[in-house]
C-alpha cells in the first residue's frame with residue numbers, strides 16, 4: 001500500500017502537480033481546527049468549510065479531543081497562537097465517530113489478542129498510567145466537544161482574547177452545528 005503511495009509521489013513531483021498548492025507556513029485565516037483523524041473527514045471537512053491549502057492549521061487525533069492540558073494537542077495550539085498568529089480555535093467533533101463507545105478494557109483485550117504481553121500492561125498500570133482515562137472514548141460527541149472547549153478556555157497559557165468554539169460535523173453531509181458558540 002505504501003509502495004503505491006511512493007510511486008504516485010514521484011509522478012506528482014515530476015508532473016509539478018504541487019504548483020496549485022503553493023503557500024506559506026502562516027495561516028491565511030488565523031484559525032486552528034482541532035478535529036478527528038476519521039478518514040471520512042480528510043477531504044470533506046476542508047471542502048465543507050471552504051478551506052484551501054494555506055488557510056488554517058488542522059490538528060488531528062482520534063476523536064478530535066483535547067484530553068490533556070499539557071499534551072501534544074495543546075502544545076500545537078500554543079505554537080499556533082504564539083508563533084504562527086492563530087487568533088481563533090475551532091473544536092470540531094463529528095457524528096458516528098469511531099472513538100464513541102470504545103473503552104479501555106476492550107482495547108487492552110485487543111492488545112493482548114495481538115500479542116502484547118499482559119505483564120507489560122500490568123507494569124505500565126503499576127507505573128501510574130491510568131488506562132481508563134487515557135484510552136477511554138466518549139459516549140456523547142457534544143459533551144466531548146464541550147469538555148475540550150472548556151479545557152482550552154480555562155488553560156492558563158492560552159490568552160483570553162483567543163476565541164475558542166465547538167461544533168459537530170455530520171460525517172456524510174459535512175453540515176456543522178454549533179455546540180459551544
Ligand SMILES: [Zn+2]
Pocket residue numbers: 036037038062063064094096097098099
Ligand atoms: Zn472520529
